[in-house]
Amino acid sequence: MKWVYIEDLPKHENQRVEIRGWVYNKRSSGKIRFLIIRDGTGYVQGMIYSNKKDSPLFEKFDKLNQESSLHIRGEVKKDKRAPGGYEISVSDIDIIQIAESYPITPKEHGTSFLMKNRHLWLRSSKQNAVLQIRTEVIKAIRDFFDNRGFRLMDTPILTPSACEGTTTLFETEYFDQSAYLSQSGQLYNEATAMAFGKVYCFGPTFRAEKSKTRRHLIEFWMVEPEIAFAQLDDIKKLSEDLVLYIIERVLENKKTELEILERDTKPLEGVKKPFPKLTYEEVLEKMKEKGRKLDFGDDFGAPEETLISKIFKQPVCITHFPAKIKAFYMQPDDKRPDLVLGLDVLASEGYGEIIGGGQRIHDLKLLKERIKEHNLPEKDYAWYLDLRKYGSVPHSGFGLGIERTVAWICNIKHIRETIPFPRLLYRIYP
RNA sequence: UCCUCGGUAGCUCAAUAGGCAGAGCGGGUGGCUGUUAACCACUAGGUUGGGGGUUCGAGUCCCUCCCGAGGAGCCA
Structure with missing residues (x-):
């Protein structure tokens, strides 16, 4: 049979x-x-x-x-x-x-218990639906870039030093020296972009931050496109197209799963181009209107992100941030040297940042200055600086967090349910 | 790291003011011709997170440690 x-x-x-x-x-x-x-x-x-x-x-x-x-x-x-x-x-x-008495009964359970039994919890219908949507999101992302001629360039997970020097890194032994788990493939991708034109990497990244919120995982997956000759406007459009494509694909192929999750699909169906586009300073104005006063140079915290993404029904693109609050490699704005050409995309419905990126510095002298200002050891960046010596061109890229995107699409509160085995602060079992 | 909350049966929780530790689900047994987290009856199941203290008496009050949850900062 x-x-x-x-x-x-x-x-x-x-x-x-x-x-x-x-x-x-x-x-x-x-x-x-x-x-x-x-x-x-x-x-x-x-x-x-x-x-x-x-x-x-x-x-x-x-x-x-x-x-x-x-x-x-x-x-x-x-x-x-x-x-x-x-x-x-x-x-x-x-x-x-015949199974032994199964711990997860058809009644309610607490998060702690379910996380302890994550290896079994995966069998339940909602978890199954979330992770099936995750596989569709990943497939959609790969198709999106592959169809547009991007080359997949996997970047190393074991790295000799900090990529951005900002967040805490996991240190591990590398024979007789130290190595660090990658927190971004971006710097390496700038090298591959100069070799292949347009590239993307897709892999796990590690942040040893002691973050304990619904939006944070210690180990998470990120897709990072990088394009030689692209400027801020180019990746603004690209990020918009990517987000739209992911949503369309899930709506098309994962109807049953969205139903199981009782996800109201109207807000997703309503996501259309163009996304509202604001500068950092325009967001400060909006915040002021809503009674949240921020000074120039203040970064947006979770409450601000939530507020912004609730004002607009669409995902929101934010650009032109104060240089102070962004990474050392961010290209300054010609007209406003105190601003950099960074790009963040905030998901709608209060989900906050899913994309971060921008235009990179391509001028050797400026990049060296920024490395010095940020107290980074220049010799660790020798290869990175080389990219600015041999046919340097403007280039841009961004990273999209898979789990945050899946959480938004599934309307799941905490991103720990969007990956089979989440690594969390205070939880590495199972 | 900081702030807040919590830890009682396998699970989710209850236990007035410090006075015999309970219910639902799950397990077991029996019943029921279409059920929708089925239902009904019976039944077993406990060192109240660990240690110390106050008290005639502590799940409950105090100290301490451990574990977890929610949030902040940082970020995708």
Whole structure:
């Protein structure tokens, strides 16, 4: 008999099939019994009916408990009463294993308990939906860049020194010297962009910051495009197109998952070009209107980000930040040398920053000055400075945080649920 | 690192003012012809996070340590 995945059941209406999976839940009522089976691709109800109380199928059914593994065979039937619209009229059950008493019951649990059991929590329907949307987001991102001729250039995870010198790094042994886990692929990508024109890297990044908020992970995934000859306006457009494309793809291909999450898709469907574009100083004005006074040079904190993204229904592009609050490699504005051509994109619905980037300094002398001002050891940046010696060109890029993007699309409060095994402050198990 | 809150059955929580530690879910047993986190009955299940103190008596009050959650700073 044909082994079929639950997501493909509609193609097999009125056929006899085999499903291989796990018991999600069961109910019984005398001569009729129901079994909810999951196989990773979906959930389906199995129905067993018998006049005989001692039916061998009933005996097997009674032995089953939550998460027991099994094969079932039976006919696929359309039935409005069944969750998902289809059910299987079960004619045969092969039990693979009777599970031990499963800790995650169909009732409510606390976050701490669920995180401790993350390896099992992944089996539940909402977690399944979030992570299936994550895979679609990642696929969409890769297609977006691949289709536009970007070259995938993976950057190293073990690095000899700080990339940006701002955030704390994880230190590890590298034979007889120290190495640090990458916190960004950007600097290396500036090198590959000079070799390949337009590139992107996609990988994990590590921040040893003791951040403990719903928007932070210690280990997270980021996609970082970098384009030679591109200026701020070019990546503004690119970031807009990228965000739109990701949303379109999820809306198109992950309807069921969005339904499981009870995600209201209207705000996502409403995301359209052009996104509102503001400068840092214009945002300060908006803040003042809303009664939040900030001085020039103050960075936006979580409350400001939340406020901005609530004022606009669209994601918001913010540019032209004070040089002081941005990284050393940011290109200054010709007209306003105290400002840099940085770019942040804040997701709507209060989700805050998902993209950070900007135009990089391409002038050797200026870059050297900035390295000095930031008290960074110039010799560590020798190769980086080389890029400004041999045919230096203006170039720009940005990073998009995968987990924050998924959290926004799924309308999940905390980003820890958007990665299979989140690394958090005070939690590295399982 | 700082601020706030919490730790009681496998899980989620309750326990008036310091006075016999309880419920629902899950487990077990039995019942029910279409259930939707099914339902009904019965049943087992506890060193109240660790240590110390106050008290005739501590889940409850005090000290301390451990663990976790929410948030801040920083950032994607």
